[in-house]
Amino acid sequence: MKITNPVLPGFNADPSMIRVDDTYYIANSTFEWFPGVRLHESKDMVHWNLLPSPLSTTTLLDMKGNPSSGGIWAPDLSYADGKFWLIYTDVKITEGAFKDMTNYLTTATDIRGPWSDPIKVNGVGFDASLFHDNDGKKYLVQQTWDHREYNHPFDGITLTEFDTSTMKLMPHTARTIYDGTAVKLVEGPHLYNIKGQYYLFAAEGGTVFTHQEVVARSKTLDPHSFESEPDGPFITNFDTPDFYLQKQGHGALVDTPSGEWYYASLVSRPWNHKNESSTDPRGWSTLGRETSIQKVEWDDQDWPRVVGGHGGQVEVEAPKDAILTDAPSNHSRHDEFDKPALDIDWNTLRIPFTDTMGSYGNGELKLIGRGSLAGTFDTSMIASRWQAFNFDAETKVKFNPYSYQQMAGLTNFYNDKHWSWIFITWNEKNGAVIEVAQNDNNNYTSYLKDDAIKIPDGTEYVWFKTKVRKQSYTYEYSFDGSTWHEIPVELDAAILSDDYVLQNYGGFFTGAFVGLAAVDYAGYEEPATFNYFDYKEIDD
Template sequence: MTLLRNPVIRGFAPDPSLVRAGDWYYVATSSFEWFPTIPIHRSRDLAHWEYAGHVRGAVPGDSLAGVPDSGGVWAPSLSWDGERFWVVYSVVRSVGTPYFDVDTYVSTATEAGGKWTAPRRLPSHGFDPALFHDEGRLWLLNLQNDHRPGGRRFAGIVLTELDRETLGPVGDTHLLLQHERLIEGPKLLRRDGWYHLILAEGGTGVEHGVRTARSRALTGPYELDDRPLLTSRDDPSLPLQKAGHGELVRTPDGDWVMSHLTARPLPTPDGPRCTLGRETAIQALTWDKAGWPRLRQGDWHPAVEVEVPTRPAEPEPEVPDPGDRLGWPWSTLRGYADPSWADTAARPGWIRLRGRHGPESRWAHSLLARRITEHRAEAEVTVEARPRTFTQAAGLVLWYNTEAYLALDLTWAEPDGEEQRGQQWRGGGRTVLGLVEREEFATRQVAVVDVDDVHRDGPLTLGVTVDGPEARFWYVLGGVRTPVGPPLDFTKLSDDYGSKLRFTGSMAGVHAVDLVDAAFTADFTGFRLTCW
């Protein structure tokens, strides 16, 4: 037996889809507007996970330009037919509207971390697709969306047979189940003459859960279990909240486990906030006398420590990903269609970013970032740049989305005491560090620090320390950390702040902006992100 500690993949790893292929377990997770698309992790023992690659080319044209925050690639479902991996997923281009504007795609690969086939479009009833392989036949599960006035956005689970070669629909689409409670994320498995439908229930927030249904016939009718398989909604004191979106897998010895998403909230005066986003967890299962799956511990609450029926295995070296110019764990927003803005060859040991749109752009923001995985973290980087106008900036960011970020940037400002009139072309001015806080309906200049005397044309080290709900920015002067501005509310960079749907997680990284010429460059070195 192996003792694992949840979450097993920490920090922004939502909607995990678990599959076993031989001695390896693989998990694919949602990437939303971020690239690389559909990260895949692998493990031999379910406790120690390592990055194994991603589904390269999942988005046609390698571009999600223009998609809204928390749009993009939703809920990939990974499967293995004994010869190759399949992944089916949705690209969602509208969020918070009656129309999700969904395109559903499928891709295959002989190795999870290898080359994936070009995506092929499938019937797109709604998001959260999954494939079911059954006695040589291939079936597509999906959520049905009714966009009409008075319609239900979550209008039931449907099933369509696909031709294994053409991937076109075969016969009619079958409605498997409708329920007054929100259900999505369908998965199917077959056991002891029953077809078991595994469902995400209650949305992705604190009401989330896993509910199962079963039928003797693939196309139904399906009987719902009278209790949840997994949820934390009835106990806000549990350390793992938002537990839901499950998938069941059988081990080589015939035991069962389940992957699911979860979140670790921070308490705040305004309620719990999950700055790390939704993460991946594993639970051990059993089956009751009536043939329903149950958590091994006997209730429906997610456990932090779980014994799973595997032998402990040490992590192996991470799979190299030579197709990524900067490589995991770096991520960037909305595409690789134009990679020229990030250059690692111009100056060995440095990353050169060419500024493009501002940080609220959904098209061409030059940002590289890494996932924050714990409630205490520290990031620092050395930057060398000489902005000549207020339209140029480069620095260190804590990022959630275009409406929630904190940025400490080298930029330009008028001479001290001069009115802000934007006449930088007249010469003069000074290099400053500007600390900016962006939240849903406002952007605030928190602090401005003149750094000409310490910066000149040389490098400057910037940093930020996150301690639970607070973020404190600083720069290094004479080997000493000098604070910039007051502590800021890091919990605004969470799933739970604001009035709009949020599905990702907080990141730390570097960016560059040039609103006029897209030619200004900034060099970065020594980036460090430590989480504990």
């Protein structure tokens, strides 16, 4: 078998990969999307199945009001003492001198839960991981944040002993074990005890096209004792600008039962408009930061090296002892909203789906109109990741607005400042109408205005569709579900990419989503009813 990268397409960033017996698990960042932390499992590293998210209650995760790309940064999954340990960070500030955050710990004997109530660990820095040493001791390893403007904000990798009898850190044991290289921005640390030495894997260069992973090692855990790998970095695509995979870096190392080694890292697949250089800009990553897996070998000096060179490979030999895993061939899906719980592919923004947002079942999803899509508190929307460059998504909606402040429809969404949608609303000229609008870095544009499409009197349902074709996408509508009419507006997909958002905003970590939403910022909570959602991937 071959591992084909990315193994987890679409927004699946900052992978923390582990093995428990013959099963591999990956935990990924979710940022402001609820529930928190995305989990997958596999026995062959080739085919992966999505698991329920561990942070599914507000007891474990309260993100109401969090900024876009705040929330869950770089969770760390580990297994020791007969249970899973999950360290996760809830970031409350994404821009400016400060990164107010809290690191938490939760545990479970089963990867599917239940997960224990969270233990507050500290707020020293993000990207925290828990290292279980061979002697039974445990340590928190983390990026360290320095707000002082006369220092670099990424202040090395800090190690602090964790007392399992009290389930608390021992702050007096904290020390900086690694300062990073001249590339700076050292973060995402994972520590391993291998071959009688400690190996530290850490990301540098920022999670953009300069991203890389470095490896350092030491025989002790003393302050500043780690030396960097010669002829590094371990993995990067900074010097492979024409390669299909970009931004590889932040990730985790795992061994197989037969002693092979693999490394899971984040990766992006940028594309360019036809009139752009392929190197400047290097591209637009609408699918966000995904997960790749590379094979690792050890050189004669016991340093880990990526097979094929530090740029990595698209196709990688699967483990020799892989156990074939049954998983879907792609991520196409159809939801009739007839189950007692929302499908695990759905996410909400910052808060869980409760009866204040709506209801589902018996073939209907009801969303109660609440705040606008530009809000960060009460957004009535469910959405799922773009996981292919080309797809169609459609839905059927019933909505009876009586104010232009009421809207419901189908959205392509990146964050509160970058999104578009086709929706039912109301205007003074024609009553209930169909409009298409876009929010581009908070510059809002209505495309149809006085030409908004009147919904014929007596029409109960309207069908909406979006066609995403890598560089651009369109919207369509139907009044009978079979005859479709394309809105003559072609939107630039780049606006929904990490790289576009980065130009003006520090929160650029999530990738594009497609979803269903209802807005009533007048405060009258007018509901919208959706009868199905269909997402169909199309080959390039």
